[in-house]
Amino acid sequence: MSVLEQRKIRCDALPMFWLNFFGGKLTYFALWTNAKKFAPAPPEPEETSISGNRYKNVIFGGFQNRYHSSSKLHAMKFGLPAKYYRDQAVFDQESERIFDRSWVCLGRVDSLANPGGYRTVQVENRPLLLLHDGERSRVFYNVCRHRQAILCTDESGSLNGDCVQCPYHAWAYSATGDLVRAPNMQSSESEGFRSEDFGLVEVASVTWNGFLMVNFNSEGCCFGEDYKAVLNVYDPWDLQRLRPRARLEYDVGANWKLLFQNYSECYHCPTVHPVLSRLTPYKSASNDLLAGAFLGGPMLLSDGVESMTLDGKAVANPISTLSPSQQKQVGYYTLFPTMFISPHPDYVMVHYVSRQSTDHTRVTCELLFDPDVEIAEADIQRAAGFWDTTNRQDWHVCELVQRGMVADLPPGPYSPLEPVLPMIDRHYLSVMGA
Numbered sequence: 001m002s003v004l005e006q007r008k009i010r011c012d013a014l015p016m017f018w019l020n021f022f023g024g025k026l027t028y029f030a031l032w033t034n035a036k037k038f039a040p041a042p043p044e045p046e047e048t049s050i051s052g053n054r055y056k057n058v059i060f061g062g063f064q065n066r067y068h069s070s071s072k073l074h075a076m077k078f079g080l081p082a083k084y085y086r087d088q089a090v091f092d093q094e095s096e097r098i099f100d101r102s103w104v105c106l107g108r109v110d111s112l113a114n115p116g117g118y119r120t121v122q123v124e125n126r127p128l129l130l131l132h133d134g135e136r137s138r139v140f141y142n143v144c145r146h147r148q149a150i151l152c153t154d155e156s157g158s159l160n161g162d163c164v165q166c167p168y169h170a171w172a173y174s175a176t177g178d179l180v181r182a183p184n185m186q187s188s189e190s191e192g193f194r195s196e197d198f199g200l201v202e203v204a205s206v207t208w209n210g211f212l213m214v215n216f217n218s219e220g221c222c223f224g225e226d227y228k229a230v231l232n233v234y235d236p237w238d239l240q241r242l243r244p245r246a247r248l249e250y251d252v253g254a255n256w257k258l259l260f261q262n263y264s265e266c267y268h269c270p271t272v273h274p275v276l277s278r279l280t281p282y283k284s285a286s287n288d289l290l291a292g293a294f295l296g297g298p299m300l301l302s303d304g305v306e307s308m309t310l311d312g313k314a315v316a317n318p319i320s321t322l323s324p325s326q327q328k329q330v331g332y333y334t335l336f337p338t339m340f341i342s343p344h345p346d347y348v349m350v351h352y353v354s355r356q357s358t359d360h361t362r363v364t365c366e367l368l369f370d371p372d373v374e375i376a377e378a379d380i381q382r383a384a385g386f387w388d389t390t391n392r393q394d395w396h397v398c399e400l401v402q403r404g405m406v407a408d409l410p411p412g413p414y415s416p417l418e419p420v421l422p423m424i425d426r427h428y429l430s431v432m433g434a
């Protein structure tokens with residue numbers, strides 16, 4: 001309610017009060033309603049004059065927004081200021097407040113490390129080594145415990161005699177991370193050296209629905225508790241069983257949060273995605289996860305549309321465990337801070353989001369299918385081709401926003417068709433301690 005409207009209510013309320021009083025009809029109800037109307041109005045926003053125009057200044061989410069003095073926008077939600085998308089100090093603070101403490105998805109566990117082999121990945125400048133101890137995948141720092149040399153430099157490979165050997169002084173580690181060889185360390189000068197003290201440093205990891213997740217905060221992280229809100233949300237799609245059949249990779253010239261925001265609204269769909277907009281009505285979005293690290297919900301498929309593909313036809317029968325309503329919709333969920341999951345009737349799309357710098361984000365998009373259903377490659381491409389086009393359209397507008405941030409203008413108001421975006425901002429600001 002604007003200040004002007006509040007003043008009007010105060011004026012309207014006065015005659016009503018005196019009428020009731022002199023008519024002897026003063027009731028508790030009238031007192032209560034009028035008391036509510038006489039509630040103190042919020043303070044007038046401070047005004048600024050710029051180039052002859054007057055602007056109101058309003059603090060929202062700990063930062064200042066400015067809008068024209070004649071507008072009624074102060075009840076609306078505004079975006080984050082540009083500094084959150086371009087400042088190195090914010091990026092560094094995110095490392096400590098978000099990425100050092102959150103579960104980060106590395107991808108599908110089956111495609112990462114197998115018995116007898118290794119994979120290397122870089123997460124937030126941390127070199128990691130994925131090994132398989134025969135029972136499960138484990139994640140270690142890809143760093144030797146002698147003088148911190150990188151152990152494996154290739155993206156993947158086979159263990160040498162069941163060991164990873166450091167290329168510098170030949171210390172060697174087993175697939176369980178134990179130091180099994182340290183040449184010449186058993187002499188009298190190194191008395192007290194115990195190889196069990198110098199195994200590889202392990203990173204907390206868990207496999208959930210076939211995804212390998214890591215957390216650099218080894219103290220106090222509990223996946224079951226942290227992921228409680230979504231632990232079973234995807235059960236009908238039986239994600240554990242699905243296997244990637246298509247993989248799309250992108251380098252996007254935009255801050256990672258712009259990708260989260262873009263994914264979470266379809267306000268842009270009529271302009272940016274003409275094909276997608278024919279498959280799914282852009283106003284059909286609803287949300288069943290409304291707060292915290294996990295947000296999103298389903299959109300409906302248009303009549304006659306079976307799935308999100310180039311021609312709207314499904315690539316396979318709907319996954320048999322889905323309910324009738326789940327067979328008519330596509331879900332869009334963000335799992336803060338590294339993942340989107342989009343369950344379709346016949347497949348599941350996943351985006352892995354990896355920030356590289358303030359204005360560079362690497363994205364891998366995988367389409368997961370039931371391995372027991374025979375699907376021709378051409379059909380896989382009907383889905384992958386559709387999403388490749390759509391992804392590129394999205395990255396383009398994210399890059400436009402990133403470029404616009406250079407001007408450092410005050411943020412604008414969110415549309416009613418962007419209800420999840422203030423939720424993303426709220427969660428982000430809360431974990432940033434802003």
Ligand code: FES
Binds near residue numbers: 148166168169170171
């Ligand atoms: S740094 Fe690895 S053995 Fe010396």
Ligand SMILES: [Fe+2]
Binds near residue numbers: 262263268272
């Ligand atoms: Fe989009």
